[in-house]
Structure formats: structure tokens, C-alpha cells
Amino acid sequence: MKPIEWKVTAQEGNARAGILRTRRSEIETPVFMPVGTQGTVKGVRYEWLENELDARVILGNTYHLFLRPGAEVIRELGGLHKFSTWNRSLLTDSGGFQVFSLTDLRKLTEEGVEFRSHIDGSKRFLSPEVSMEVQAALGSEIVMVFDECPPGDAGFDKTRKSLELTARWAKRSKDRFIELQKSGMDTGFIEAEDLSGRQALFGIVQGAGHLDLRRESLGKTIEIGFDGYAIGGLSVGEEKSVMYEVLEHIAPQMPENAPRYLMGVGTPEDLIEAVHRGVDMFDCVMPTRNGRTGSAFTSRGKLNIRNAKFARDSEPLDEECPCSVCRRYSKAYIRHLYQSGEMLAAILISHHNLAFFLDTMRKVRDAIKLGKFSRFRKDFLEKMRENETTGV
């Protein structure tokens, strides 16, 4: 039996609507996954994520949880589901991205990466095997292979070398993953109807902005074989046009019968453009990170609550948004909270931003099902652009 089940329910061009079933939840795609770096979606209680926002899957970060509180603490407490009380699906990243982007002090070898913890400076080590062991201790539904993430502006030769290492690491990830599943090390195991109850493993396609390297990486990843396929190493500082070009050429070539996941992307416009090119799953820290700096996403573009023009604005953040924040609070009040350094400002804007992202994806799914996605995309992008010029 398989760990996950995936089926496409409607398609318009390359855009797909589908249903992903894991052992813990049924997820309609395209889906946006809120990021819960430290085992919490910053500032948003699980009650809100479950009830009002109805998020079916969130992310956990291996790098952060590995360093604190540590994989063994979480294992002892029964895994990340039990520890955090989040009982729907979890996807955990491999830690690779953080090691290569957050940490200056690191030593890369064939075996893995030695780095210094950003918390206490202690020497730590991550490898494909260690990453799989940590993700088994966390007990997520979807595990990501451990990959090397070269900088977005890396040249051809450097990128090729990197993706060859990533392919070897993907194979080692899968081998260790299979052993861990067999030996019952996955803390999240449950009996599930028609499914194996085990974790699923996704491979990652790298290759920066080089299309032929992307194709090569995709080929190597498919050859190893995974339950789902991700595109990594985009939205890391390259031009938008490069990201869209990679998606345009690579997403439709990814296996049709498996979910496609674009890692760490992006703005609402990016999500729509990626769905248009055949992507099914997304995650990004933007809704909560921007929420903490006073920046709100709305159906008419982005606004910053610090702007003095909102001081007497009795309207909600987004008049079209049905979320509980917009039903109750005004821009003037939220701005006052922000200016006074009240933590509730960040909480309210983060909540609204997540509602906006999840609601946008709901509209995307509905549009694909009705065969009206290309119209929806055009209207959505036009509305966003209009406001860039009027400066909402």
C-alpha cells in the first residue's frame, strides 16, 4: 500500500485541481501550506488554523527542531503531532535549505555538512541519513530528501556539481528512509484506510536557472523514484522571469501522477503563475513574516499599516476578505496597535494574511474545476497591478 494517494480531479491547460490524501488529512490542491518553523505557525494558534482557516497541512523545519528542542526530546514526547497537538498533516523540510542559507560556518563534504548552531555556536552535523532520522522522529506525513542548495547565481559548472551531489544524497536519503520505515522509527505512524500509514518521501529537482541542468536533475530524481516531486532553489534572488521560465519548462515534465511542490514560493502572484504552469503545492513564510512587519496582502495589492494615511481609516484590511480579523477590526485600530508595539497587531495581520493566501487558493481550485482559471488569473493579476500603480 502507498503512504499517500493523489488524484487529479480537474485540469485546465497545465493547471490542475486534485486531492491529496495522507494518513492524517485530505488536502485539496493547489494548496498553500502555512510554515510552522519551530513547531508553531508564528502568532497563529492551531485552533484558528483548524477551525476558521481550515489549513489541512502545515510545514515543520527540520533544521530548527533538530537544534531545539532536539529530535530525541520530540521523539520522547511522541513526535511533533503529539508534542504540538497538530493532528492534521505535516510536511517537514530536510534542513538543507537552512544549513546552506542561514549558516556561514559550514564544511561541506560528500558525507554531509558540518556547521555551527546559530543558537549556541556548537558544532553540528547533518547528512541525508541524519535528516531522515530527524524527520522520522518528527513523524511528519511528508518527508523531504536532503539536498544541497547552491546560490541562485551559481554558474553552470558549480550548479552541475551540486546537482550530482544532490542526486547521490537523494539516493542515500531514500535508502535510509526505507530502513527507518521498516524498523518502525516513524513516530507519526497510524492505521489509515487504504494507505500504508507510513511516511511519504518527496524528491527535489535542483539546477538553478539552467534549463538543461533542471532537466538532468529531474531525470535523475525520477530514476530514483519518489511519492512526490519538488522544485527547489527558486525564489532565491534570481529574476522572476527565470523562475517562470524554469517552471514553464520543468513542471509539465514532472510525473503527472504525483503532486508537484514548489518550495518556498511566494507572493500571491507567484502562486497563480506557478499553478498556471502545473504546480500543486506551495509553502512560504511571507504571510506571517510580513504580518510581523505590518505588511498586509489584500485583493488590491499589498499595504503597510504603518502608513499615516490609515490613522483614521475605519475600513478593514481588505473589504473583500471574509476572515474574522476583517469582519471585526479596522485599519486604524490595527495601525494603532502596531504603532504602540502591541503584539496583537502582528497576530491580527498574520491571521488575515494566511486567510488571504488560503482563500486565494480556494478560489484557484474552484476556478480550475469550473474551467475558468485562465479568466481568474487574468483578472487577479490585473487587479494586483492596478493597485501597484495607485499605491494602496
Ligand SMILES: [Zn+2]
Ligand atoms: Zn482578512
